[in-house]
Amino acid sequence: MKRPTIHDVAAAAGVSRGTVSRLLNGDKYVSPAARVAIERAISETGYVVNRAARSLVTQRTGSVVMVLSEPHEKLFEDPNYSTLIRVAIRMLAERDLSLVMMMAGDEGDRERVVRYVRGGHADGVLLVSTHAGDPLLDALGGGPPAVSCGAVIGRETVIPYAAADDRLGARQMTEYFVGLGRRRIAMITGPMDTPGGIQRLEGFADVLGRKATQRLIAHGDWTQASGERAMTELLERAPDLDAVFVASDLMAAGALAALRAAGRRVPDDVAVGGFDDSSVAVSTHPPLTTIRQPLAEMAQETLRLLLALIDGAGHVEPVILPTELVIRESA
């Protein structure tokens, strides 16, 4: 038989559709007798609400859209996303919300996202790795609430977010190097238009002061290849370096390869510190001493913010979570 509707349930329970609807929506004005009858009818008929019909009247969609602004290759390598996706699915499911994924890589994508969101197809927006000045940011204004996992540069006060304390993490690693007695500490940063790129360098400079010179700083783009390139460059510019703080584990794996090629021993000649504590940190040789980001908590907090907003909170504060030094063998 056809899929049962609320009408069938009402008939089976001997009540009206309104009463069934009230029960479904948690309204308390339902008598115990009716409640029992309806619940039995629901399980007997195998009734499942039709979201489309519900949406049509409530103007809510029951879904949240996660917008991935990252260029494709990155998405491919970053465990960050998996964690966020997992946590999002879980936390949304608890509220009976579903997670829709969209990409905003090129102009066409972006237009689709805007149509989707402005078309009222999502109750909330979860931004991921959105770049500074992304046109999407303006286009999304006025729509449903949006939050970001990680700060969106330039919109820190407008788009709520949860993030790791990148600056603190960088300080922890740099201080650790100093405590180890390292004298010439270099750094390989991430792209300088990302929060991690900027703030990890800031933390590094916080500790080293004027000793953090241009000569000892090279930039990467988060890829392993860029880490290798940057390390080679540093070795040329400052052959006397005895430690290097690399802003991501993946880039650190590249740096390790460059150091090996140059005949430097790690950590004896050069101490290497990574950032992320991702799975590559333990697959390199030697395993990486690194900074752990509380990925799961970041994801959870991000979702908490979004859910609060969806529930009508007018304003929520960003959340910054502490990082932690994880000592392995590279430093």
Next chain:
Amino acid sequence: MKRPTIHDVAAAAGVSRGTVSRLLNGDKYVSPAARVAIERAISETGYVVNRAARSLVTQRTGSVVMVLSEPHEKLFEDPNYSTLIRVAIRMLAERDLSLVMMMAGDEGDRERVVRYVRGGHADGVLLVSTHAGDPLLDALGGGPPAVSCGAVIGRETVIPYAAADDRLGARQMTEYFVGLGRRRIAMITGPMDTPGGIQRLEGFADVLGRKATQRLIAHGDWTQASGERAMTELLERAPDLDAVFVASDLMAAGALAALRAAGRRVPDDVAVGGFDDSSVAVSTHPPLTTIRQPLAEMAQETLRLLLALIDGAGHVEPVILPTELVIRESA
């Protein structure tokens, strides 16, 4: 003003709602004059269709659900998923379908997925790493079309899929070892209830015949730690081994650590071959010789199958894609 409806467009264009709807749905019985007027009205009003309303009448939802059956830790480490997600988003978006993510890890999750799918909330189901005998498989029968990326053991003829030719890949690596003159070739397999676990071992045995003895075979669970454990075990059982084919790069990274701990040089003493050609393959030392799986093509084909089914194809054939040997430094 309120979001414009088809009614507003019709009014602005001076036609009836029916005509606008016909244009929107690609019906050809629309006069050129009406078409122009309607198109102008649409862009002037900024009209976007309301999917809920459309769904209500068409009984289609415009979305496909991806069901992740993997235990959580795995999802965390596997680049496979990212590729699939990316390709799925892209190919579905072209058809104006959206991708909804769900998890089916525990009983509660599974029940939610079943409710969702049987409740008619998805036009298609994309299964990922579903295990043999998963109760979900039966519960989903009779619903919208479902396909899997990678075979579902025991349902190969029921659930269409696209996969890499695991058996071929294993043969390629094993033959390469033989060609290298290696005499005692061991293997670390994946879990024996997964297609990759079973078929990679089959390919290994295809080449080695009776030389593939129990003594030379150990089992892992895809994690790096299990690879390390299995390698240690093999080294005890067969200290004379001179090559090891590991069914995944991540496990191979673990094997590398165990070999290093045992003082064996790679590839001089022991040749190591991985499988996947994932990002860890180049972050290990030495970089892994491995078997490349055509992840993007697998994802594309999987989606092609699903879309064909959604379009009404009664039956589609599974797709098996060739693998390729990638030689680096570990063998």
Next chain:
DNA sequence: GTGAAAGCGCTAACAT
């Protein structure tokens, strides 16, 4: 080729 009208299944306001 186009308009009119009948619902799709549900919620919420209103009555009682």
Next chain:
DNA sequence: ATGTTAGCGCTTTCAC
């Protein structure tokens, strides 16, 4: 505490 009813915005016959 419950029934009745008016739509939500759209597609799709059915007439013309």
